[in-house]
Amino acid sequence: xxxxxxxxxxxxxxxxxxxxxxxxxxxxxxxxxxxxxxxxxxxxxxxxxxxxxxxxxxxxxxxxxxxxxxxxxxxxxxxxxxxxxxxxxxxxxxxxxxxxxxxxxxxxxxxxxxxxxxxxxxxxxxxxxxxxxxxxxxxxxxxxxxxxxxxxxxxxxxxxxxxxxxxxxxxxxxxxxxxxxxxxxxxxxxxxxxxxxxxxxxxxxxxxxxxxxxxxxxxxxxxxxxxxxxxxxxxxxxxxxxxxxxxxxxxxxxxxxxxxxxxxxxxxxxxxxxxxxxxxxxxxxxxxxxxxxxxxxxxxxxxxxxxxxxxxxxxxxxxxxxxxxxxxxxxxxxxxxxxxxxxxxxxxxxxxxxxxxxxxxxxxxxxxxxxxxxxxxxxxxxxxxxxxxxxxxxxx
Amino acid sequence: xxxxxxxxxxxxxxxxxxxxxxxxxxxxxxxxxxxxxxxxxxxxxxxxxxxxxxxxxxxxxxxxxxxxxxxxxxxxxxxxxxxxxxxxxxxxxxxxxxxxxxxxxxxxxxxxxxxxxxxxxxxxxxxxxxxxxxxxxxxxxxxxxxxxxxxxxxxxxxxxxxxxxxxxxxxxxxxxxxxxxxxxxxxxxxxx
Numbered sequence: 301x302x303x304x305x306x307x308x309x310x311x312x313x314x315x316x317x318x319x320x321x322x323x324x325x326x327x328x329x330x331x332x333x334x335x336x337x338x339x340x341x342x343x344x345x346x347x348x349x350x351x352x353x354x355x356x357x358x359x360x361x362x363x364x365x366x367x368x369x370x371x372x373x374x375x376x377x378x379x380x381x382x383x384x385x386x387x388x389x390x391x392x393x394x395x396x397x398x399x400x401x402x403x404x405x406x407x408x409x410x411x412x413x414x415x416x417x418x419x420x421x422x423x424x425x426x427x428x429x430x431x432x433x434x435x436x437x438x439x440x441x442x443x444x445x446x447x448x449x450x451x452x453x454x455x456x457x458x459x460x461x462x463x464x465x466x467x468x469x470x471x472x473x474x475x476x477x478x479x480x481x482x483x484x485x486x487x488x489x490x491x492x493x494x495x496x497x498x499x500x501x502x503x504x505x506x507x508x509x510x511x512x513x514x515x516x517x518x519x520x521x522x523x524x525x526x527x528x529x530x531x532x533x534x535x536x537x538x539x540x541x542x543x544x545x546x547x548x549x550x551x552x553x554x555x556x557x558x559x560x561x562x563x564x565x566x567x568x569x570x571x572x573x574x575x576x577x578x579x580x581x582x583x584x585x586x587x588x589x590x591x592x593x594x595x596x597x598x599x600x601x602x603x604x605x606x607x608x609x610x611x612x613x614x615x616x617x618x619x620x621x622x623x624x625x626x627x628x629x630x631x632x633x634x635x636x637x638x639x640x641x642x643x644x645x646x647x648x649x650x651x652x653x654x655x656x657x658x659x660x661x662x663x664x665x666x667x668x669x670x671x672x673x674x675x676x677x678x679x680x681x682x683x684x685x686x687x688x689x690x691x692x693x694x695x696x
Numbered sequence: 697x698x699x700x701x702x703x704x705x706x707x708x709x710x711x712x713x714x715x716x717x718x719x720x721x722x723x724x725x726x727x728x729x730x731x732x733x734x735x736x737x738x739x740x741x742x743x744x745x746x747x748x749x750x751x752x753x754x755x756x757x758x759x760x761x762x763x764x765x766x767x768x769x770x771x772x773x774x775x776x777x778x779x780x781x782x783x784x785x786x787x788x789x790x791x792x793x794x795x796x797x798x799x800x801x802x803x804x805x806x807x808x809x810x811x812x813x814x815x816x817x818x819x820x821x822x823x824x825x826x827x828x829x830x831x832x833x834x835x836x837x838x839x840x841x842x843x844x845x846x847x848x849x850x851x852x853x854x855x856x857x858x859x860x861x862x863x864x865x866x867x868x869x870x871x872x873x874x875x876x877x878x879x880x881x882x883x884x885x886x887x888x
Contacts, residue, residue, distance in 0.1 A: 474734060571760040
């Protein structure tokens with residue numbers, strides 16, 4: 301029987317880790333993800349899991365440990381944030397290209413500077429090209445559910461890619477909210493055993509992991525990696541279907557909220573989607589046809605599916621919780637706008653960069669954005685598409 | 697209780713305002729409510745002003761912003777009244793609860809024209825009498841429950857006793873001290 305509880309997003313993810321009981325955790329503490337290895341090390345100390353907890357001296361070593369453990373044939377996990385993940389940078393790429401399905405709990409925090417401990421998506425967005433699958437959560441529940449689904453996705457033989465399970469630092473990681481937890485046995489059966497065909501400790505078939513790749517082979521390997529990311533799409537949906545059977549909770553590449561007849565829409569990622577849902581509910585009561593799309597899977601990017609959902613909408617605001625200094629919009633904007641390009645009657649799109657370094661965004665802010673979208677729908681003029689919201693303007 | 701009650705805590709780092717906020721989420725959860733308990737994080741250090749929030753509702757609340765128009769404000773440290781605009785956005789239909797030995801009437805002039813109800817509770821005296829040390833968060837939690845009525849007081853007492861037993865095990869003097877602090881606070885919180 302599922303159990304109703306209340307816990308923070310960090311505790312929820314640590315709890316999922318406990319239920320999975322992986323072989324190795326390599327971790328180094330960094331705010332706001334520190335609680336995850338902290339809770340997990342308690343489970344280790346209490347003998348509730350038989351995981352080998354490796355307290356490393358840096359995040360670079362944490363990811364190296366995970367990569368090595370996974371290459372040896374084990375199942376490895378880590379947790380980190382912001383500058384912690386930045387220090388893993390090289391190993392993120394090595395892990396993905398060695399096709400080792402390590403699972404990371406990433407608690408999103410601004411990637412410095414000035415130094416800041418609060419939430420935005422600049423850490424994971426920076427890693428979007430590293431070859432990791434990226435799942436994002438609105439709530440503690442989704443962070444837990446995504447973590448339970450991560451290994452069946454990443455370890456699938458058609459995929460074999462590492463998975464980053466992201467949640468918003470402090471906003472969900474440190475907020476205690478209601479949650480429904482699955483039974484240990486159900487999670488264990490759902491996740492199953494990790495059975496790689498090739499691994500370092502398999503004596504019948506010795507292999508090298510991570511050797512030099514000459515030009516004559518490199519491109520083929522990269523193409524295979526790109527194919528694996530494409531293969532992840534049907535696997536993600538199949539795992540979600542199986543997950544719905546054990547939990548009653550449905551997941552896809554994104555959640556379309558009140559999109560059926562929406563004239564204007566937001567596209568966004570993470571906890572702020574919950575705040576925007578409240579705006580949608582309020583505006584719907586006034587008869588305004590507004591909707592939103594909350595991206596759950598950013599890598600692989602659900603291009604065709606998103607275009608289908610946004611087809612017919614007059615104006616779309618894409619919300620980026622990361623600045624990419626492109627001088628023309630954030631990373632989600634670039635992807636969404638590109639996805640809409642082939643539609644015959646594509647919506648007008650604008651971009652809002654918001655919430656950097658923990659800057660709050662409220663129900664009223666989203667109402668203001670929907671107002672602007674209706675105006676753009678009426679006039680057909682998007683104006684300046686690259687915008688920021690929530691900052692104080694310097695007087696000139 | 698209304699469909700949703702929003703509460704803002706003001707304290708100083710180290711006084712347990714965050715813990716009290718999370719405990720309130722706990723007791724509201726065990727009475728079948730949907731809860732949010734979340735502190736606002738920054739470079740915290742002992743003595744610095746901190747803020748924490750609760751949303752307690754009948755249906756799940758999806759809003760993940762801070763609370764700008766709270767129904768209740770709880771001030772764990774009286775010296776914050778001059779340092780922080782504690783009544784900012786506080787609904788006139790709501791109330792503020794202040795840890796102070798003074799009466800509500802003596803403090804109202806510090807509240808920047810707030811017209812709603814003002815409660816005070818002498819959490820220092822209660823804590824020192826029952827626990828022998830200054831832990832203001834236990835009495836403040838009880839006062840919050842009493843005034844906001846988000847949880848039935850009897851249910852609250854029963855629930856806290858179980859929670860303390862779970863947390864402190866055989867250290868009965870700590871459990872008893874905390875229970876006394878809660879009960880005393882429920883009785884003594886006064887409105888003006």
